[in-house]
Amino acid sequence: VHRPHEASDFQEDIHVVSNADGAAIGVIALHSTALGPAAGGCRFWHYDSHADLTADAIRLARGMSYKNAVAGLPLGGGKAVLQRPAGSFDRAALFRAFGNAVESLSGAYVTAEDVGTTVADMERVRERTRFVAGLHAEPGKSGGDPSPWTARGVFEAMRTAARFAIGGDLEGLTVAVQGTGNVGAALCRMLRAAGARLVIADIDHRRVDALVAELGARAVGVDEIVAADADIFAPCALGGALNARTIPALKARLVCGAANNQLATEADGETLMARGIVYAPDYVVNAGGIINVSAEYLGEAPEEVAQRLGEIAPRLTRILEAAAAGTTPPHIVADALARRIIARGHRAAA
Numbered sequence: 001v002h003r004p005h006e007a008s009d010f011q012e013d014i015h016v017v018s019n020a021d022g023a024a025i026g027v028i029a030l031h032s033t034a035l036g037p038a039a040g041g042c043r044f045w046h047y048d049s050h051a052d053l054t055a056d057a058i059r060l061a062r063g064m065s066y067k068n069a070v071a072g073l074p075l076g077g078g079k080a081v082l083q084r085p086a087g088s089f090d091r092a093a094l095f096r097a098f099g100n101a102v103e104s105l106s107g108a109y110v111t112a113e114d115v116g117t118t119v120a121d122m123e124r125v126r127e128r129t130r131f132v133a134g135l136h137a138e139p140g141k142s143g144g145d146p147s148p149w150t151a152r153g154v155f156e157a158m159r160t161a162a163r164f165a166i167g168g169d170l171e172g173l174t175v176a177v178q179g180t181g182n183v184g185a186a187l188c189r190m191l192r193a194a195g196a197r198l199v200i201a202d203i204d205h206r207r208v209d210a211l212v213a214e215l216g217a218r219a220v221g222v223d224e225i226v227a228a229d230a231d232i233f234a235p236c237a238l239g240g241a242l243n244a245r246t247i248p249a250l251k252a253r254l255v256c257g258a259a260n261n262q263l264a265t266e267a268d269g270e271t272l273m274a275r276g277i278v279y280a281p282d283y284v285v286n287a288g289g290i291i292n293v294s295a296e297y298l299g300e301a302p303e304e305v306a307q308r309l310g311e312i313a314p315r316l317t318r319i320l321e322a323a324a325a326g327t328t329p330p331h332i333v334a335d336a337l338a339r340r341i342i343a344r345g346h347r348a349a350a
């Protein structure tokens, strides 16, 4: 399917991923290849319909284009979303089939981990294509699970944004973390080490219990985390955490977390600003994982990763300052920056 999009920065391509029997198991959405191959992870999750799954892939692919552009990476944006089967299934065969689909795009799309996928899954993909990263890291080289890098970038961004929005260090502040998966749990450990207090929630009780025992975090229900008494709200689960229902309940003064597509709609970013809540744009702060993936794919050294990771917090400060100086919310400032960078890539390629 090839559809021109209303925005001028890209063309959208959606490729259906099929299993060995020819049944559709997901899609790969390519948002932009103006700056390089469309790069973005593979989500493995349950969706009620193929339409929901496709809509999520399109949104996530756009977010990857913007994330990669703003992070200064020579990559476009794309995303794969695969339907998680309800019953038992052959996981290795599923990810090999996905690998065939990635290979069929001849390098236009590069995959890695996202929600629901692991390094072991990417190793299966690697059996069918070389356009994959997030593989087992070799000593001295970039690679491996990107989530610790994502957590590191979010943590540094949060520290900077807390100074900006609250006027102090993280020590003694309370952070409400929604979702304690790979990134959320790593973030909790860094926050605890920095002296922050933690309130956490996850639909997976085992994950919550483990962090309560390890870090002394306070657990609340998944319906209570948004309204928890906290200085900072960190969405680290799935998208849409900030919406017309949740924003009025927020007590935090700052939102800074790892989840992609945190704003349910553009208007929700305006509402946050009107409420005086500082929003650290998701794709600006959660770029650490793709920075590591990019270095692995391009054969760059771990020092390059540290360098690019270190640029996240100062970049966020510039965006927050630009937003505070006028009436444009931070997510719009970030989007405009991303579009300018992508448009430059288009012109350079023309």
Ligand code: NAD
Residues within 6 Å of the ligand: 113, 114, 115, 116, 146, 147, 148, 150, 178, 179, 180, 181, 182, 183, 184, 201, 202, 203, 204, 207, 222, 236, 237, 238, 239, 258, 259, 260, 286, 287, 289, 290
């Ligand atoms: P993960 O699957 O390891 O963790 C997600 C966690 O959220 C799980 O523990 C899940 O049980 C929980 N969850 C789901 N719905 C929830 C709800 N309604 N309330 C509370 N908890 C809920 O995934 P991850 O890799 O930690 O990624 C988390 C988020 O960060 C995702 O939005 C992902 O797209 C984004 N992200 C991840 C990376 C990365 O490097 N892994 C990079 C950039 C962005």
